Amino acid sequence: MLRCDSQNSLDESSQKQSNQNDKKERPIYSNSRHTVKAFEVMLTMRKQKLLCDVTLVAGNLEVPAHKMVLAACSPYFFAMFTSFEESKRDRILLKEFDSQALALLVEYIYSSEINVTEENVQILLPAANLLQLTDVRDACCDFLQTQLHPTNCLGIRAFADLHSCSDLLNRSESYIERHFQQVVECEEFLALPASQVLKLVSSDRLVIPSEETVFECVMAWVFHDENRRHHLAELIEHVRLPLLSYTYLVQRVSMEPLLNADLRCKNFLIEALAYQLLKAKGDKEIPFEIRNTHPRKPSGLPKIMLVIGGQAPKAIRSVECYDFKEERWYRVAEMPSRRCRAGVSVLDGQVYAVGGFNGTLRVRSVDRYDAADDKWVASQSMRARRSTVGVAELNGCIYAVGGFDGTSGLNSAEVYDPRTKEWTMIPPMPTRRSSVGVGVLNGLLYAVGGYDGASRQCLSSVIRYNPETQIWTRVADMSTCRSGAGIGVLDGILYAVGGHDGPDVRKSVEAYDPKTNTWSPVADMAVCRRNAGVVSLNNMLYVVGGDNGSTSLGSVEYYNPKVNVWTMLPTQMSIGRSYAGVAIIDRPK
Incomplete structure (x- = not known):
């Protein structure tokens, strides 16, 4: 009897516990469309x-x-x-x-x-x-x-400041500093108030070919309105005159009547000339304090080097990154599809992978990488299919030159304008060029070497494109034929690195000086390379991957022009990559 009651109590307790469990496990109804x-x-x-x-x-x-x-x-x-x-x-x-x-x-x-x-x-x-x-x-x-574009970035910056949009303000200021040379040639710059011009020329982060750009923009702004002449001294004070060449100081700056008429400006000039004379004498220590002798530092952010896709030995999607501060390689987001033999360019801090070969077809497609979000998104496709294409950024636009469409080498070229988000054809080159190297120097686009499918020859010829006149002009030939050469620019000199002439893969390098229109040999690389990526950073030229004719390479070496020496980076990429794209960007915060 007691046992039965106990059993009943247990059954009732078990039933209650079961009901409670069922009640707990029953999900709450939710209508996401409500x-x-x-x-x-x-x-x-x-x-x-x-x-x-x-x-x-x-x-x-x-x-x-x-x-x-x-x-x-x-x-x-x-x-x-x-x-x-x-x-x-x-x-x-x-x-x-x-x-x-x-x-x-x-x-x-x-x-x-x-x-x-x-x-x-x-x-x-x-x-x-x-x-x-x-x-x-x-x-x-x-x-x-x-x-953002050189013609409107100052207006967008003012608009962002007026409405307290801090992110847009910071992005605009960064864009202005990176594109300073183009910005100061636009009408918006000449309309700025003195306080804004002063803030600009005082910036330590201006990306400029030389301090001459800053001096000339100050003079242009002052000459635009004669009522601005009383601002001259306060602006010239922030031009780093000691960094100008002695010849420029004597032949240009000292001959400017407005400067000679202003006592403070004359003192700034005398100070700069004294610095140049002491430097010419080899004095390591300046016996008195001279201002503005430190070069501008375009970016305070650490840099990373992206190596995008490539052939290993087939077309791949993977992207790896080298952090210069931490001196290590790591993987980042893969591209949406396989891509090798593409051109790569950086525009407004974002990396564009243009054209190439996906393992089956030559493509027109373009993908864009945002490092802040570590993701790739599709961008506007080109008009023509192009692999082994030369790509570079010029005046806030991306140029895609030559390449191979799967049938023949191309002499056509096109340009992408981020404002209209459209590709537009520009005048064709005189010669078909696939595996062509492209670089930008002094506002001109250079197409270097490549392969002429019509004559089945590797090329030593070099042509340059002037976007203002829309004319291609031939300049001095390289000393040797180079197809698949890497092209880099450093301190106003254009370098052609490696490449091949038929069966011979080269480790030789030559440099073009636009002032003399001549090519000169520099030190050979440590290894032979063709189809390598080339970028410059901190006065060094980096050559990444490529192949030696039979094997894709994972090594990276860099060139120091001051000592004319190549040095291997201690660590290699995770895999060998030929036909990869390479870009330098700020490391995301």
């Missing part, structure tokens, strides 16, 4: 003016809406409808709003969609700021970042 459907209905109701309890007025436009919806999505409207007199009104005049911006933003509040364009971004951003719709404001800032 909120979306609710807003879809509210949007329909607003368009039909059903249950609307407020009308917003801007200019001649009236926008019906629901206070609850507006307050739920905008802190501005929440405060208006809970704490101010407007909470009692059903018609509210918004004097500070652009009518188009108000209509777009109210529509966004209901639909969560908005199309930011070049035509509406300047009215949307301040309106979104006022309504505290931070996601729309950020979308406007992201859009403006993609529109």
Whole structure:
């Protein structure tokens, strides 16, 4: 009897425990579409003016809406409808709003969609700021970042500063510093106030070929308006005159009448000349303090080197990165598809892999890498299929030159403008060039060597393209034929590295001086290389991977022009890569 009661108690307890477990394990029902459907209905109701309890007025436009919806999505409207007199009104005049911006933003509040364009971004951003719709404001800032160009970056910077968009302001300032030489040639620069010019020329991070660029831009700004002459001394004080050559100081700076008429400017010139004379005498220590003798440092961020895709021995997707500060290699996000024999260029801090071969076809496609997010996204495709293509950035655009389309070598070339997001054909080269090397020097694009499929010859010839005249001009030939040579630029000199002439893979290197239009040999690399990537950093020229005619190489070596010596990087890539793309970018924070 006791046992039966005990058994019943156990059964009841077990049943209760089971019921409790079932109750705990039963999932809570959730409908992910509920909120979306609710807003879809509210949007329909607003368009039909059903249950609307407020009308917003801007200019001649009236926008019906629901206070609850507006307050739920905008802190501005929440405060208006809970704490101010407007909470009692059903018609509210918004004097500070652009009518188009108000209509777009109210529509966004209901639909969560908005199309930011070049035509509406300047009215949307301040309106979104006022309504505290931070996601729309950020979308406007992201859009403006993609529109940065030497002709508009100063205006975008001022716009970002006016509306306290710190990320856009920082990106704009960084862009201006990186493209300073092109920016100061635009009308926006000449319209700047003195305070902004002073801030620019004082920057330690300007990317310039020489200090002459800064001096000339100051003089151009002063000459643009004679009322600016009283600003000359305060601007010249921040030009690093001691870093100019003695010849330039004597023949250009000292001959400028405005400088000679200003006592402070004359003292700056005397100081610079004294520094040059002491340096010429070989004095290691300057006996008195001379200002502005330190070169500008374009970027305070550590650098990384990306090695993209390549042939190992087939086309691959992998991308690896060398961190110069930590002196180590590591993998980053793979490309969306396999790619070798592509051209690579950096534009506004992002890396573009252009054309190439995917293991089956020569492609027109372009992928773009954002290091901050460690991801690749598709960009606008070229007009022509191009593998073994030469690619370089010039004046804020990407040029793709020559290459092989799967049938023949190409003499065509095209340019990508990030503002229009379109590729446009430019005048063709006189000669077909696949496996061509491309470099930019003094605002001109050089196409070096390559293979002429028509005559079946490797080339020693070199041509350069002037984007202003749109004319190709032949310059001095290299001393030897080079197809698949790596091209790099360092201190105003263009280097042709390795390559091959038919069966012979070369380790020789030669350098082109545009001032004399001559090629000169420099020290040979440690190993023979063709189809290697070449980049420059900190006055060194890096040559990455390639192949020796039979094996893909994982080694990297760098050239120091001061001592004319090549040195191997201690650590190699994880795999050998030929036909890989190489780029230097800032290491993400």
